Amino acid sequence: MEIDWSVVPGFLPQLAAGARVTILIALAGLVGGTILGLIAGLMRAYGGRVLNAIAFVYIELIRGTPIVVQVMFLYFAMPVLTGLRVDPMTAAILAIVVNAGAYIAEIVRGAFLSIPRGLTEAGLAMGLPHWKVLAHIVGPLAFRRLIPPLGNQFIVSLKDTSLFIVIGVGELTRTGQEIMASNFRAVEIWTAVAVIYLIMTGTLTAILRLIENRMRIL
Amino acid sequence: MSIIEFRKTSKHFGDLKVLDQVDLSIEQGEVVVLIGPSGSGKSTLLRCINGLEQITGGDLIVDGISVREGGRQLRRIRQEAGMVFQQFNLFPQMTALQNVAFGPRKVRGLGRAEAEAQALELLDKVGLKERAHHVPSALSGGQQQRVAIARALAVRPKVMLFDEPTSALDPELKQEVLTVMRQLAQEGMTMVVVTHEMSFARQVGTRLIFMEHGKISVDGNPVEVITNPPSERLKDFLQHVE
Ligand SMILES: Nc1ncnc2c1ncn2[C@@H]1O[C@H](COP(=O)(O)OP(=O)(O)O)[C@@H](O)[C@H]1O
Ligand SMILES: [Mg+2]
Numbered sequence: 001m002e003i004d005w006s007v008v009p010g011f012l013p014q015l016a017a018g019a020r021v022t023i024l025i026a027l028a029g030l031v032g033g034t035i036l037g038l039i040a041g042l043m044r045a046y047g048g049r050v051l052n053a054i055a056f057v058y059i060e061l062i063r064g065t066p067i068v069v070q071v072m073f074l075y076f077a078m079p080v081l082t083g084l085r086v087d088p089m090t091a092a093i094l095a096i097v098v099n100a101g102a103y104i105a106e107i108v109r110g111a112f113l114s115i116p117r118g119l120t121e122a123g124l125a126m127g128l129p130h131w132k133v134l135a136h137i138v139g140p141l142a143f144r145r146l147i148p149p150l151g152n153q154f155i156v157s158l159k160d161t162s163l164f165i166v167i168g169v170g171e172l173t174r175t176g177q178e179i180m181a182s183n184f185r186a187v188e189i190w191t192a193v194a195v196i197y198l199i200m201t202g203t204l205t206a207i208l209r210l211i212e213n214r215m216r217i218l
Numbered sequence: 219m220s221i222i223e224f225r226k227t228s229k230h231f232g233d234l235k236v237l238d239q240v241d242l243s244i245e246q247g248e249v250v251v252l253i254g255p256s257g258s259g260k261s262t263l264l265r266c267i268n269g270l271e272q273i274t275g276g277d278l279i280v281d282g283i284s285v286r287e288g289g290r291q292l293r294r295i296r297q298e299a300g301m302v303f304q305q306f307n308l309f310p311q312m313t314a315l316q317n318v319a320f321g322p323r324k325v326r327g328l329g330r331a332e333a334e335a336q337a338l339e340l341l342d343k344v345g346l347k348e349r350a351h352h353v354p355s356a357l358s359g360g361q362q363q364r365v366a367i368a369r370a371l372a373v374r375p376k377v378m379l380f381d382e383p384t385s386a387l388d389p390e391l392k393q394e395v396l397t398v399m400r401q402l403a404q405e406g407m408t409m410v411v412v413t414h415e416m417s418f419a420r421q422v423g424t425r426l427i428f429m430e431h432g433k434i435s436v437d438g439n440p441v442e443v444i445t446n447p448p449s450e451r452l453k454d455f456l457q458h459v460e
């Protein structure tokens with residue numbers, strides 16, 4: 001079969017719809033994952049024994065298992081265990097939330113603990129409660145160190161959404177496969193899919209560069 | 219009533235005993251200079267006063283409050299006892315002015331304008347009014363330490379604690395910091411100063427304490443103790459630092 005790029009525009013609306021689903025999963029998942037990661041990371045860094053242990057177990061559970069197994073668990077096993085049925089889209093978003101949350105927790109913990117102890121002591125020595133020291137002194141400094149690894153995780157998670165093909169979410173990769181199944185134009189379709197991913201990750205990278213450049217690294 | 223009172227205060231790090239049943243009363247207006255070999259417990263003694271280290275035995279009363287109370291009471295103590303660190307520890311993301319205004323704003327709850335007006339006065343006092351809008355990394359070590367002193371003063375403490383405030387500075391920058399400290403002492407500020415600057419001890423100190431192995435081994439008038447050391451080990455120590 002000859003390669004014929006002219007077939008691509010015909011599939012673009014379908015691919016665009018798939019890309020929208022990918023973006024939706026990634027966006028919702030990463031908002032949730034960032035919040036969860038922030039909480040779990042702070043629990044690891046500053047929590048007492050119990051909070052620290054809870055966060056530790058969560059992070060190690062997620063880091064020690066593949067994301068495909070995690071989403072399968074959420075979609076097929078959770079309903080059996082809890083009686084709560086979720087649709088594929090919700091399972092996909094939840095999978096990104098818990099998965100990215102674990103990695104982001106480690107990023108957050110590392111960034112906060114990398115801020116010199118003396119700055120915390122200077123804040124405490126003024127009579128500030130610890131949470132205010134974290135909010136006004138350590139937090140803003142940690143945030144600057146958070147951006148590069150956080151951006152990296154965002155890109156990883158965005159690409160991880162392609163694995164949700166296993167539970168049948170109509171995201172970009174699955175859309176590509178469906179088109180493929182009907183016309184067998186492998187080169188054209190997968191090239192187009194790859195380019196769309198590149199546009200998404202490239203945009204993300206550009207935004208992160210912009211933020212990094214605008215911040216003084218201290 | 220003493221402003222600071224150690225009562226058989228001990229501090230352990232695990233099995234290591236760093237303060238060994240210290241008894242010490244410091245009165246308002248005193249300038250106590252703390253000297254002693256490295257590892258003798260000077261920093262720890264200072265850091266117990268504002269609860270940066272928790273005491274493990276005895277009691278320690280600051281301005282009528284026990285450091286053992288913790289929580290809100292401990293924060294009250296910390297507002298009454300400003301601290302200046304060897305490494306300055308200025309907040310790097312803030313200008314000198316913001317550093318000094320930070321305490322009044324976040325601890326005392328002052329509005330920004332009022333806090334910054336007071337901060338500017340304090341920066342003027344330490345001779346750094348024109349540097350108000352510089353970030354710490356744009357200041358020399360001596361200037362950073364003077365900002366740090368202003369920052370501690372901004373919370374309006376009754377006592378100032380200094381932990382080797384000039385040790386990280388080049389010799390030519392030490393004097394500008396010592397000058398500010400001298401001025402503070404003349405204004406009647408109660409001060410506890412860990413330092414090896416013996417000329418400061420002699421000229422400014424009202425009391426000299428020599429620590430060894432977590433204990434106070436000599437406690438007396440600086441001039442008398444330096445000219446006539448009551449122990450061989452103090453004599454040796456003084457020869458080393460001068
Ligand atoms: N956080 C800590 N954990 C364990 N040991 C410590 C800690 N801080 C200080 N020490 C030990 O306590 C002793 C006294 O330290 P320090 O008070 O800093 O002495 P100085 O200021 O007189 O040099 C030293 O042996 C030091 O190693
Ligand atoms: Mg020390």
